[in-house]
Amino acid sequence: MFAIDLPPDWQATVWSEQRSQTIWQLRRGALPSLTQLGCQPVHQFARFSWCEVNHQLWVLQESAGQFWLTRYRRLPKPTVAPRNNWRGRLLQQFNGQGKSIEVFLNKHHIKQLRSFVELRFTHRRPQFLELDHGRFYLALQNPVEDIFIYPHGDELLLLSATMP
Structure with a gap:
């Protein structure tokens, strides 16, 4: 697993942490840029963007005036999940x-x-x-x-x- 320090001006608070993902709530006035994590956003909407770096997917979004950052990590051992949708x-x-x-x-x-x-x-x-x-x-x-x-x-x- 790769460690990364979030920029201090993002004022990130861990909201939820699981094996495959971590969610932070960011306390700042404007939507930050994922380029500060060392990756180039692949696609960006006004309030939603994502990128990949070090085999981790980063999703940055704004919802109801709050900013959220989610990191999806590769699990060392895949888990079995129920299939209820062709998308997964x-x-x-x-x-x-x-x-x-x-x-x-x-x-x-x-x-x-x-x-x-x-x-x-x-x-x-x-x-x-x-x-x-x-x-x-x-x-x-x-x-x-x-x-x-x-x-x-x-x-x-x-x-x-x-x-x-």
């Missing part, structure tokens, strides 16, 4: 600015996931685009859903953006 196990959900953002942990290989989506959701016209080695963007229609797929050890992290 829901880790976090955020609603704001007319969008719903959900983070899922999926235990399938990207080829299995792609085959399943292309077969099961043909009517939603799936379009896969490889952004970088092992990182994908999936666009679905009717309803519109944007999914970013990141390798996370032997698993995948899916960040899904929809209009509720």
Whole structure:
């Protein structure tokens, strides 16, 4: 596990800590930049951004005037999770600015996931685009859903953006 010190001006307080994730509440007047953690945000909405550094996914969001930072860590040993959704196990959900953002942990290989989506959701016209080695963007229609797929050890992290 990699240790990282958060910038002192973020005034971070640990809100929740589990094996695979840590959530901090940040007390500051403006949304901080993830570049201060040594990573480049992959995608950024006005109140939501994320990036990856040292095999850890960092999610920064504002909700109801409060700032939250979540770090997802790779577990040394995968845990068994119930499957109730093709996207995987829901880790976090955020609603704001007319969008719903959900983070899922999926235990399938990207080829299995792609085959399943292309077969099961043909009517939603799936379009896969490889952004970088092992990182994908999936666009679905009717309803519109944007999914970013990141390798996370032997698993995948899916960040899904929809209009509720």
